[in-house]
């Protein structure tokens with residue numbers, strides 16, 4: 001047989017999804033893969049029940065059903081602070097995962113360089129490989145996960161085609177300040193690069209931090225592909241609904257790529273999700289309160305056990321410091337943690353470009369009783385690791 005494609009020769013399977021399998025194997029409380037153990041608002045699920053009988057059940061418009069795009073554009077225009085035209089500036093995709101992939105393919109040609117901050121969400125590595133981009137990594141250094149502006153400019157001097165920005169960040173929990181975004185924006189304009197954002201955690205932010213959309217900064221709309229998703233905002237990661245918001249020139253290309261990749265996001269689910277997109281502002285306030293409470297519960301519990309950890313400003317991940325332990329690798333530590341203590345975590349090294357083995361990542365998109373169970377297990381077993 002001839003060899004399969006060389007494109008994926010360097011792919012490993014997703015470490016995050018592997019840790020879910022290991023957690024299941026040992027009956028561990030799975031705080032590895034970041035999805036909630038609770039469902040979407042009932043306005044959405046009730047609407048889905050109606051749609052099961054009434055439809056739609058066939059393809060929607062390739063770049064998204066009219067009413068979904070209209071509702072999304074209205075919601076995001078309010079948040080982003082400029083008018084988004086649902087007819088020409090929105091592409092509805094199968095999650096932010098497809099939004100990011102389609103955006104990369106819209107922007108880069110094979111061999112083009114793309115700046116990626118490290119630590120980074122693991123999909124960006126695969127996105128780069130699949131689109132033929134060459135990643136240039138710029139470190140976000142713990143514990144503050146700030147970047148060095150000169151180091152960033154040095155990367156821009158290589159004339160990359162784009163920068164990938166995850167804000168709020170997975171796994172660091174960093175929320176980029178307006179000043180930091182201004183530095184990135186000025187460099188993007190100066191060196192004529194695009195910015196591809198992943199803003200799936202735009203609504204999951206802890207006081208006093210606020211989310212700034214880089215597309216809203218001067219000169220940025222025309223060079224930004226703002227990717228987002230309903231997965232985290234409405235606790236519906238399995239629905240696979242996401243989007244790209246960008247200028248008509250960019251969406252024109254992104255829509256074609258999206259069409260050939262997936263034809264469209266699921267039509268019945270788009271229809272039901274309109275009930276979420278049109279919820280009032282109170283919903284997002286409650287969502288913040290919900291996650292603020294979960295974050296408080298987990299961090300307080302970790303402090304009580306004496307585990308050093310990051311303080312996330314946004315998103316729902318915390319990095320635990322394991323540098324005192326003597327394991328061969330953080331992957332080995334995570335396997336032992338699942339087996340001996342019964343808690344599933346992700347090795348931090350799967351997010352860092354640098355050789356850093358000092359962290360493991362837990363997420364807290366779980367019911368309070370699930371988090372309490374995980375904390376009890378950590379209390380009993382952490383020090384024996």
Ligand SMILES: Cc1ncc(COP(=O)(O)O)c(C=O)c1O
Nearest residue numbers: 034095096097121170229231242
């Ligand atoms: C930063 C980031 N982007 C994208 C995704 C996936 O989003 P979606 O479900 O919309 O594909 C995740 C999921 O954990 C994530 O953490």
